[in-house]
Amino acid sequence: MSWNSWLPLLLILSSLIPGLIIFALAEERVRLRITLNLLGALVNVGLVGLMLWGVYNGVHYEMRLPLLPGIELVLRAGSLSLFFVTLSAVLWLITTVYAIGYLEDSPNRSRFFGFFSLCVTATVGVALSGNLITFLLFYELLTLATYPLIVHRGTEAARRAGRTYLAYTIFGGALLLLGTVWLYSLTGTLEFTSQGFLDALGGEHRLSLTIIFVLLIAGFGVKAALVPFHGWLPQAMVAPAPVTALLHAVAVVKAGAFGIVRVVYDVFGVEFSADLGVLEPLAWLAAITIIYGSMRALFQDNLKRRLAFSTISQVSYIALGVAIAGPIATIGGVVHLVHQGLMKITLFFCAGNLAETLGIHKVSEMNGVGRRMPWTMAAFTVGAFGMIGAPPIAGFVTKWYLGIGAMDAGQDWVILVLAGSSLLNAAYFLPILHRAWFREPVGDWPEERNFGRKETAWMLLLPPLLTAVMALTVGLLALLPVSPLGWAKLIAEREFYQP
Amino acid sequence: METVVTEFSWGIALILLPLAGGMICFLWPRRTQILGLVTVFAVALSVGGLAWQMLDKGVYRHAVGGWGAPLGIDLYADGLSLLMLATTALVGFAISVYSAAYFKQEDAIRFWPLWLFLLAALNALFLSGDIFNVYVTFELMGLAAVSLVALAGGRDALGGAMRYLLAALLGSLAYLLGVALLYHGFGTVDIALLSERVEPSPVVWAALGLMGAGLLLKTAVFPLHFWLPPAHASAPAPVSALLSALVVKASFYILLRLWLEVFEPLISSEGVYTLLGLIGAMAVLWGSIQALRQTRLKLLIAYSTVAQIGYLFLAFPLAVAVGSTAWSAVAYLAISHALAKAAMFLAAGNLVRFGGHDRIADLDRVVQRLPLTAAAFALAGVSIMGLPPSGGFIGKWLMLEVALTQGRWDLVVVMLLGGLLAAAYVFKVLGYAFTQAEVAHEPKTVPASMEWAALLLALAAVLMGFLAVPVLSLVDIGDPFGLSEVRP
């Protein structure tokens, strides 16, 4: 058990231990709680940086713990897992700052930050898992850790949202469990191997493998908000802003998408799933979700619900990228994990600022808000344009690669979907920007809290600006090897398409 | 020191210690709490000693009175009984710590002797290799449990205790008639000898029917479960934890032991297996649905016990195939259920002590005022639902694995449905715990030791999720499930 094998466990403990301590903290110990939170986040980012550098030049990080006779709990830091871990580590740090500012004097903060750290632990665990059962373990832990955050406010609406969330995710979990056990009973192993481990079955059990594929995709589709299972996401917007920001833009939704990536590449393998004929329907499902999500977003007056539907459609880009069985499309799909995370978290931060500072919840109340809170709206604009796919910002890179990948794989209809969705994105984002910048404010804001000269508390303003700048730089410097795109290429060539 | 640990016959200590403790507590009521705790701790140590001894010397055997099998009574312990003893010791110790703070002085005087005799009965039952001796331990366990249920006093407790006593006595009498038939048919009441001498004959079928019916009644399986919910719900919290976690498992253990040693080799027809599987499936579904409908917390948990017992019976049809690992899954499920259910009842006890009632609808902001209890209930719920990381998950995973390799789709659906329903009723309780309460209840303080006892048990249930390999290797000592002939 050399030092390298301890690193993944250290990464998980770096968010688990502060979380457990925070649980035990009394409510008024504010400063200790903040230091613990930030310390955990910084250590996390530090460790991730170390491992990024290690994996870049070929170090192998893996830890195996006995779980069941014949099955082990495996934590392995491959290139793909680190990609997701970096995203969650960086955004956890930023969101912690934001959450501290947002929940200034609200009750039950120890409980909140405890569960918050548990969620991040689960997300990091999901990213680092080396086989399907470890993935399932952390995936269900994520469900359990997010439920208390959704019902944090304790209002009747929060409880109802929590109940729907649970109904969907527990049902998805049951499907996942069935698929995993069935797969294990057929193959006898669940290890993620780069080309998938099913061709060893020599082609029989085709029918059961297809059903297993459907079960697994359905299980992950619940959290990735694919069409039939997306119902819980808009309702979960009732949670506090930092929760919706980190969890529903980054952790929970991405865990589902990440699951789909793992299943297609590391369990079934692209060739095997292509000839099983399951990728075609998945691509169609993703396309339908993209269009459906954008359509529903058009008619949402509540800002957070509109962003929620936009998330539903954006996450399916990843599924679409994965379903188009081509290296370039894969890069597009995988890189969107990070791009969508950065852009969507900026939008949610800004929505949180508007709600917290001016009490704005509806798009119709946003007239002239650009003048009142210019910096927030600037970040919002960057995020919005990114979503639409305007060139310098990250969103464009994804759509570009997806388009080329589709052409390369001969799936021309995908171009139509991409173009259509960009139009729809513009249709529901531009009116917001127009209203914010070019309309006169009508009467005063619903609940204005002024912060003297600054438009809002610095802790609320800095995070969205930071993530907006990151979205911009990621787009601009896409070609550098160290950028998410570069890393996505590394993943594609190293893990998915062995020469 | 080394030889003392391996030479000393720990089985005797496990039986005589609680007996002696119970008598001393009865004789010396003023010091009853400390004496009780010391005895239970000593029992826990002796189980450790037994485990240490069995690890290097295999199965534990002891001929009482030196007479040997047909004439005298043999004590016998293999991996399965060791695990049940360990669970009893662990859960028993946590419940004893809890009861030390739960009972007032005059109730404590009555609680401790009864509890220690119940513990002695449980240990004697898990160690016994003689079916008549098991009858006497059943009676000892039944009377002690009924008296403990009646401790709470009041209409419900006494009604529940009476119903429980009648069911227990009826079950024991049916079992005794089965013992009489087996003795007169094959000339011995020792399980090991019976398994050699038994061959298919009307006597064996009658004995199977009678003993099976008696044990099914005592295990409260679906059609015969009527006595369990009122008894477990109205008893004092530590007692309901004892009943649900340990007492119900004891009769299942005996049913399993008899089934494996005596009756299974003779059952050729599929009918018996599918019947037991059907009973299990109905128990899971019916119990969970009833639990969902309850408005009182303790009744909800009691019906959850009925459902979880159903899971144990799903393994019978699965254990038919050669080399199937269904029984180790059952052992794992039984243990994690014991830990989780005990934690749940103790948590419910804290809620009742804190809020004065156990109506689920207004379990107001208990999660702020009793965070440890809410955490205990949640973690125990995770294991009951079978979500990872918990012992319940491992048990469910092993069961699903066996069911899928044998293509038993009906049982797979029942297990998954049971898990969903369990999630429904656990989160129904947890959901209420987060709501704002209109009227702030005047809270009574709950001693810390009570909260920590519940939490430690719940943590043990979750920890079981990671201890599968060592625990399952422990179960295989002495090969209780007869897999050895099969292993290549």
Place this chain on the structure above:
Amino acid sequence: MSAPFFYALVGIGLFSLGLYGLIVHAHLLRKILALNIMGSGIFLVLVALAKRTGEAPPDAVPHAMVITGVVVAVSATALALTLMLKLTAETGRAELPEKGRE
């Protein structure tokens, strides 16, 4: 059909009679009575079949079992009667509280 078998059959008859009585009667004292009769029936089966040793003295082990059984039966009956009295004092009727709230 020698004597031991005849008495064993009488024992089984008593067992069934007792079981019927237990199911039929609502009054708790009668239920306890029925349980005692069932017990006697089983003991009769045990001792009767022990007499199948021809001229030799009968098998002593069932006799010991029955003596143990009788003492256990009297203990259980004593507890049941006291519980019944406490329940009647509480509910005013010597029957199980109605199972309405099943």
Place this chain on the structure above:
Amino acid sequence: MEALTLLEWGFDGLLGLGLLWLAWRALTCPELFKAIVLFIAFGLLMALAWVRLDAPDVALAEAAIGAGLTGALLLAAFAKLSLVTGHEELKPARSEKNRIRFQHYWMPATTLLLVTAGLFYVILSLPPYAAGLSVEVASNLDTSGVSNPVTAVLLNFRGYDTLLEMVVLLLALLGVWSLGDTTIHREAAPGLVLDTLARVLVPLLILVAAYLLWVGAHAPGGAFQAGAVLGAAGVLLLLSSWRPHADLIAWPLRLMLVLGPAIFVIMAVLLYLTKGQLLEFPPAQAGILILILEAVATVSIGITLAALFLGGRPRRGKGQA
């Protein structure tokens, strides 16, 4: 020989059917008091059956405990029941209720009949001759320290059962005491007949108990039978409203109650330490040790059975200091 078997058959038939008839009447008799009396008669008839089946020890135990003490407990409970529920006895109106009840319960009745028929078949399928464990008992009898096979099995071969059974008796008492207390103030003075009867019978009963205890080693008798007779003496005393002295009912009573099972446990530990097996009596001293065990057990059983009859934990009466 022919006449004898006919006579035997007549006796067995009469006794068997009598047993069934009494049991049936006891179960379905409308008046509760009559039902209890019928049950006691059934118990006595049962004792006759044990004698017919060459089981004198069991006959003694059944007569003393099964019919005697259980009957006393039932009658005492019945008396307290009418005290608690106020009305004397359920009117015979219940009889047609029983008749209706039969129509309602025909389904369990038929299943029970089928079960009984099945069990009949099973019993008859057993081999006519079976020695059971009588050979092993006979061969080990000489090293068991007693010559009466039943006492040998009860105290030596299956001594562990008896240990647990003593604990069951104590546990029943603990359960009864945990349910409630009774004050031990002196009730009304006993009637003249009861008083003189008690004065004559109690010493006699104690003498019989001692004899039974002693004779148990080589002839029918033993700890439980002697204890039951002692218990009967105790019940008689309690009925004639004798009560133990107030400060006797504290720890001395508890000590006497616990003595029986305690002596077993202590003996078991000592024997384990010396001989290496639980409850393994050294053949030489087995007889004496068993006698000690039985003596202490008899006293403890007697007191426990009397206390069970009392029905509650004796507490100092208000009147008594």
